[in-house]
């Protein structure tokens with residue numbers, strides 16, 4: 329085997345390893361530097377440089393040098409015509425002394441001053457990616473055709489490395505742009521949802537802030553149920569939007585300062601279906617938002633509306649909104665009744681869990697409430713929504729623990745949580 333071929337194989341092995349390193353560590357500049365050293369070392373060349381040619385710039389950008397004088401600089405002007413001429417150069421190796429590199433004439437003087445003898449363009453898919461500039465051999469012997477083959481092969485490898493790096497950088501930039509766009513869109517979506525919720529609540533003057541509170545209670549329950557952050561956010565949105573269908577119900581019925589009659593009640597009961605119709609055409613970044621609006625008045629025992637679904641037919645998200653909605657209805661003043669005490673709310677939950685409310689959801693709600701009363705939560709979310717005097721830790725904790733034990737007598741952790 330020719331000594332040059334052996335050197336070439338060895339060098340390519342090292343370059344392949346480096347290629348892997350680029351992918352792994354992204355240390356692109358180190359790869360270029362080491363590639364240049366390998367190339368110079370393989371043929372015992374005194375000096376050289378790897379210059380990148382940025383796609384939209386008319387100036388080379390030096391990536392690595394060896395043995396060159398800093399006095400002359402190594403970046404050169406390179407216009408579009410020159411770029412094209414270099415890509416099309418038939419030989420692929422331009423000899424500076426013989427003026428083969430004539431179409432690179434802006435830089436010839438500088439190249440000669442640096443004792444550069446060869447310019448080898450690097451092109452991928454017909455696009456100039458860079459240049460390798462090489463001085464003479466340490467032995468002062470001329471380059472043989474064999475040497476030039478080795479040079480071209482190794483330069484091609486460096487060119488592919490630069491190209492790959494550019495692609496990776498573009499992909500990374502694209503991914504970053506997409507990520508930003510995604511977060512911008514999510515923020516716009518959330519703002520729109522909040523605006524929607526505010527519009528719903530403005531229409532219903534007696535339940536100001538109801539949608540927002542239902543969103544927050546739903547979020548608390550989902551988090552306590554161990555859901556992921558994405559699903560928890562989705563539940564907050566479902567809570568904000570659950571009553572969006574009320575936008576199509578007459579304002580007088582929504583704001584009636586008395587108990588409404590059967591006809592008015594059936595008009596009001598259109599709102600879950602109307603909400604589904606409003607929300608379905610929208611692409612939501614969270615699953616099942618329209619269904620949670622549609623089924624937030626369904627009951628486990630099948631006596632709810634609009635479809636009279638039973639337990640397993642009702643999406644768990646809708647069951648969460650049901651409890652959040654009812655809890656807020658019980659704990660806020662309405663035109664025809666004042667809000668219930670916490671003890672009364674517990675009685676209602678006890679009576680209706682299993683028939684109206686899902687026990688799993690009620691338990692999660694109670695656990696979250698207990699954690700706040702135990703001081704385990706830094707943010708007092710319930711207190712913020714209920715007012716600071718509504719709950720009393722000493723009085724209410726036993727009520728919650730008792731209900732939790734009734735719903736799941738084997739639940740040892742409750743006593744630990746409630747202690």
Ligand SMILES: [Fe+2]
Nearest residue numbers: 570571599624
């Ligand atoms: Fe509703």
